[in-house]
Amino acid sequence: MDKLPPNDAEIFIHVRVIIGMILGLSLARMINGLTRFIQHPAGYKTDLVHMTWAAYVLVSIPHFWWFEFNLRHMEHWNFGIYAYLLTYAALFAAISALLFPDQINEYKGYSDYFVSRRRWFYGLLILLKLADVGDTLLKGTEYYASLGDAYDAQQVILIVAALAGCFIRARAYHIVFAAFAVFDLLGWIAATYFLPT
Numbered sequence: 001m002d003k004l005p006p007n008d009a010e011i012f013i014h015v016r017v018i019i020g021m022i023l024g025l026s027l028a029r030m031i032n033g034l035t036r037f038i039q040h041p042a043g044y045k046t047d048l049v050h051m052t053w054a055a056y057v058l059v060s061i062p063h064f065w066w067f068e069f070n071l072r073h074m075e076h077w078n079f080g081i082y083a084y085l086l087t088y089a090a091l092f093a094a095i096s097a098l099l100f101p102d103q104i105n106e107y108k109g110y111s112d113y114f115v116s117r118r119r120w121f122y123g124l125l126i127l128l129k130l131a132d133v134g135d136t137l138l139k140g141t142e143y144y145a146s147l148g149d150a151y152d153a154q155q156v157i158l159i160v161a162a163l164a165g166c167f168i169r170a171r172a173y174h175i176v177f178a179a180f181a182v183f184d185l186l187g188w189i190a191a192t193y194f195l196p197t
Contacts, residue, residue, distance in 0.1 A: 015077070019068060019089045022086065022089040022093055023061050023064065026095075027058075027061050027096075030058050033096075033100025034100075045110065046110065049114055049178055052182055053114075056178065056181050056182050057092070060128075060185060061096075064092065071085075071139060073143075074138065084138070088135055091131060095128065118165060118166065118174070129158050
């Protein structure tokens with residue numbers, strides 16, 4: 001007896017489960033990393049830039065999981081789309097692991113660690129933003145257009161600022177950029193989900 005191929009709804013559920021597993025690991029990494037400061041206050045000193053980016057990623061992970069629900073409208077699935085979405089989710093796992101490595105003994109603290117690894121961090125942030133654009137397009141041109149020019153501006157500003165951050169060592173730049181990214185993300189979430197349209 002021939003089996004029927006899975007329908008789009010079944011594929012969507014399958015993809016969401018696997019993405020959820022990856023994001024769950026990412027979120028666990030962030031929470032474990034943040035609780036180190038409570039568990040070992042003398043051993044781990046907080047750093048404003050590092051903690052602000054940690055807050056950004058901590059909010060970004062569940063936000064990503066929420067807006068991926070819009071994939072339910074996709075009519076045609078294939079392995080390429082599946083692999084793309086898994087890669088996008090894996091970028092969150094990578095950036096979480098980069099923010100909270102297993103140990104930082106060879107560095108003076110998280111400030112020194114972030115400065116020395118900032119090109120890797122900003123490189124992953126750029127990949128996340130580019131992956132987000134691709135993911136948004138996967139949901140259809142109508143969905144992409146519904147986000148308006150603010151979405152395009154947001155992506156361009158964050159990508160250019162991250163690229164600049166790879167080469168700028170001034171601490172003030174990284175503080176302002178991280179704070180801007182957090183407020184921008186929170187503002188986007190508030191405007192999208194909480195403010196009347």
